Amino acid sequence: DTAVSQTPKYLVTQMGNDKSIKCEQNLGHDTMYWYKQDSKKFLKIMFSYNNKELIINETVPNRFSPKSPDKAHLNLHINSLELGDSAVYFCASRAGGGYTFGSGTRLTVV
């Protein structure tokens, strides 16, 4: 069973559209994250939730809105998509020590 699963794996959409990426973890972890990996492969944190509460919110446009219906899920909704939003988005979870990452969602905005 996949520990941290993201859907969809690939997403191609037009500028101006609204899209969501879903993330689920079956590890029982309390904390979940969204990271963005840009074209230069650099990973940057976007958001973190602990037990459904937002604890980290980096400088991210408010077109990006995370939603955590329960501690096993952290979804990312993006409004009015722009070309610069094209990247790979990774979900991760953590309990205590190390992080476990999902396999990523490659978003391409055309």
Next chain:
Amino acid sequence: KQEVTQIPAALSVPEGENLVLNCSFTDSAIYNLQWFRQDPGKGLTSLLLIQSSQREQTSGRLNASLDKSSGRSTLYIAASQPGDSATYLCAVRSNDYKLSFGAGTTVTVRA
């Protein structure tokens, strides 16, 4: 703000050679440090996790050291194989629960 640097950015070695990947960080007040592997178009696979109180961790052919006071970690891969070809990422967890990544070292092991 924690900044993580990885040197070199790329490395190409013949099969069988040992690999040495370096990671440095600016703020020594860390909780732990984690090494990941990323294959092209894939997610991140955790390799080793070193707590701030530890000096090193080992798993098979991999050994990672941590010198918190000098802000450095080194990942050693012994007797490299073509299957070790990937990008290796160093990530530092600061005490504010953020995980800061380096830009990675892309390794190519030639058969």
